[in-house]
Amino acid sequence: MPFRRGVIGQGKEGTRSPGPRPIRKETAHDRTRGQEGRGNRPNDGPARPVHPHGGPPQGRSRGACETAADTPRRPLCPPRAPQPLRGHAQLTQPILIIGATSGIGACAVDEAASRGLPVRAFARSAGTLDKTDLVEPVAGDARSAEDIGAALSGTRAVIYALGIKERLSMLWEEETLFSDTTRVLLDAMQAGDTRRLVAVTGFGAGRSRSAMSALERIGHRAILGKPYADKDRQEAMIVESPLDWTIVRPVILTKGSRSGKLKVLRDPASWRNGLVSRRDVACYLVDAVEDDLDIRADVVLAR
Template identity: 65%
Template sequence: MSAPILVMGATSGIGKLAVQEATHREIPVRAFARSADSLEKSRLVEPFPGDATNREDVAHALKGVRAVIYALGISESLSMLWEKETLFSTTTQILVEAMSEASVRRLVAVTGYGSGRSKDAMSTIEKLGHRALLGRVYADKDRQEQIILHSALQYTIVRPVILTGGPRSGKAKVKRNPTGWHNGIVSRADVAAYLVEAVEDDLDIGRDVVLAR
């Protein structure tokens, strides 16, 4: 059996679906999350409880893996409107440094539409609404992307548009050219499928893409 993929944020959202997608393809996974001990261990899934802000936990989780899918998220709350967010940049800095030390080079990281240079593809109205509601969160995703871009990793930055809870449709489009970037909807399951495919098929290394229907 091949070395596992480390999925960070493996118990909820896109991360949980990425674990399911990988195991459906018979790909071994190390499922990293604070609540990973709630997962059932199996032939293909190794629950790995840990804190992504703890350097020792992250370094330990990287031992023996061949790639990382970063799918950490935060719970929505009113405090997002005024409190500075640092989770994404902090955990990514720790991860990038730990991956370098562990000689794990492949990283597929979920950020979001409106972060990095995808912000330039938004209309003025989209930018105003996005900044008002998610400005502090996406300021940190901007910092996160810069950390990845300046690393020596074989990275792919994945920016899904508005997420839905629908099933995998196979209709998600990988928008590689900024001239084709636009908002829309995409299911978490379709995003998860692309993340696993990107690892397995070496897709879009050194690129930042947008996923949309």
């Protein structure tokens, strides 16, 4: 009975089997096969380094405070050990927080200290703060070039969080606090070594005004027109500076705790009004310093 053509080596009935294969001696090449991983094969070149934070060395695109629909929600601002500065220098320089005794500034002091980050807390009433291993109170006037220059010395970054108390006279009185203090700060930063500035203004300042409805603009101009005209001047000065700035515009502020629902709106098409807690805002401010978020960009913070 003739053999039918079949698959060599299957050994089925009616097929030709070539018999046992000759034993081949193991070579050095055989011993190394299967041990070569991706990036270690001869033609692959060196393995790519992995950044310790999972992102590019120049900073992450999303901070610990933010939530996103396409990522699992994480606890808002978990305490973290100090991270190294770019250039592998150890993080020993303090963050200068201007307006450190009230509102967002006070929350930013608490947030930074909770992460183990050194803070220089600057305000006229800084004497009311307790000095600790991480918090250095510095009393001074933000309009004084001498005071700001001294406070700025040896700092890593500046968080500008000055505000004004609501009062009836702000309906008609011209406001210059924001532009005056920002001019002093920018001059001092450009004359020194501190390049990073994270400045809080507000929703409705600068180009975010175009995101308001017509009704919102009417009410905003009637009540906050004078202070926000000065915030417009402040933002223009920051944008024209050569510093590594970020302009942060929170929407309507609340006294609540951190919500875990902070949204950092980067696309102007997504800008909108709403509510956000001061502690949520403070969390983003410290993230922006730690992770170099949104450099030379303006964002809106909302829930």
